[in-house]
Every structure is written in C-alpha cells, then in structure tokens.
Amino acid sequence: MIEIQNKKAKFDYEIIDTYEAGIVLTGTEIKSIRAGKAQLKDSYATIKKREVFLLNMHISQYKQGNIFNHNETRTRKLLLHKKEILKLRDKVEIGGFTLVPIKLYFKGNKAKILLGVAKGKKEYDKRETIKKRDTLLEMKKSLKRY
Numbered sequence: 558m559i560e561i562q563n564k565k566a567k568f569d570y571e572i573i574d575t576y577e578a579g580i581v582l583t584g585t586e587i588k589s590i591r592a593g594k595a596q597l598k599d600s601y602a603t604i605k606k607r608e609v610f611l612l613n614m615h616i617s618q619y620k621q622g623n624i625f626n627h628n629e630t631r632t633r634k635l636l637l638h639k640k641e642i643l644k645l646r647d648k649v650e651i652g653g654f655t656l657v658p659i660k661l662y663f664k665g666n667k668a669k670i671l672l673g674v675a676k677g678k679k680e681y682d683k684r685e686t687i688k689k690r691d692t693l694l695e696m697k698k699s700l701k702r703y
Contacts, residue, residue, distance in 0.1 A: 559590065561661040563597035568686060570657055570675035576645070579636035580611065580661075580670050585622040590668055592619075595661060602635060602656035602672055604646050609635040611658060611670070635670065648674050 566572070582590070589595065594617035602611050611633045618626045637645070648654045659671040678686075 559593055559663055561590070561593065561595050561597060563600070563657070563659055565598055566657045566659055566673065566675065568683065569678060570655065570673070571678055571682070572657070572659065572673040572675045573654065574648075574674040575659065576637065576641055576672045576674070577664075578609065578670050578672050580668050581634040581636065582616075582668060583627050585619040585625055586616050586627050587668060588619045588622070589616050590661065591663075597658045597661060600658050602658065604642065604649060604656075607639070607642055607646075609637055609642055609645065609656070609672075611635055614658065614661075635672065645674065 596615040598615075600611060600614040602609055604610075613630055614633060615630050616627070618629060645656065649656060654674045654676055657673045657675045659673045661668065661670050663669070
C-alpha cells in the first residue's frame with residue numbers, strides 16, 4: 558500500500574481538523590504516484606471561486622511517459638463536497654487557518670489526499686515537540702534494555 562506523508566506538516570503546524578479529498582490527476586501522474594515518486598513537503602491548498610486547489614506538490618515525471626509527461630509542480634484541483642468547501646473557506650478566511658496536505662494514499666483505485674486545517678506553531682512549541690519526542694525515544698530505549 559502506497560502512502561506518502563508530509564512529516565514536516567505535523568512539526569510546523571498544529572492540526573485542528575482533517576478532510577479527505579479526491580485529487581484530479583493525469584495518467585502519467587498516477588503512474589508516478591504508484592511508483593512512490595511524489596512529495597508533499599512544501600505544498601499547501603488554497604480556495605479560489607469555491608474550488609480547492611493544491612499548489613507545489615511535486616510528482617516526478619514518469620520515465621516511460623515521453624511526450625505525454627506532466628509538469629512536476631503544476632496546480633492540481635481537489636474534489637470536495639460544496640458544504641465542505643464552504644466550511645473550509647470560513648475557517649481559512651475568518652479563523653486564520655491554513656490548509657496543509659498531510660498524506661497522499663490510495664483508497665481502492667482512487668488517489669486521495671488527507672487535508673488538514675492547521676494553525677502555525679511558534680518556535681517554543683516546536684522545541685516542546687522535540688523534547689517530547691526525545692523523552693519518548695529515551696523511554697523506549699530504556700524499556701528495550703530490560
């Protein structure tokens with residue numbers, strides 16, 4: 558099962574809510590994703606005219622795609638219900654939240670993206686996250702010894 562995650566999103570943002578969205582892809586893009594050649598690191602979503610778009614998601618070109626290959630960082634449309642888009646728009650415009658992709662995965666034959674409504678962390682919050690992670694790692698190591 559192919560699952561591409563955005564590990565930096567959970568470090569840089571505090572995720573409040575998540576939505577599952579479909580994604581509009583071309584043939585060579587879906588083949589590259591099945592090969593695991595995608596990256597969500599610097600991507601984000603925006604809402605324009607009651608439609609949600611994903612920007613800066615990198616999908617490498619398919620080797621056998623020749624002239625039918627795609628642009629690697631093109632803007633891709635996300636598929637959500639109208640009510641969900643309106644809720645997201647309100648949260649982004651009024652609440653000051655950001656739409657961040659958390660992971661890309663397959664559900665059946667369809668590529669889905671988990672979109673998170675997030676608020677940016679401050680520097681001291683990031684340090685606290687690192688401390689928690691380090692203490693958990695030390696606890697696991699000490700339990701492993703005994």
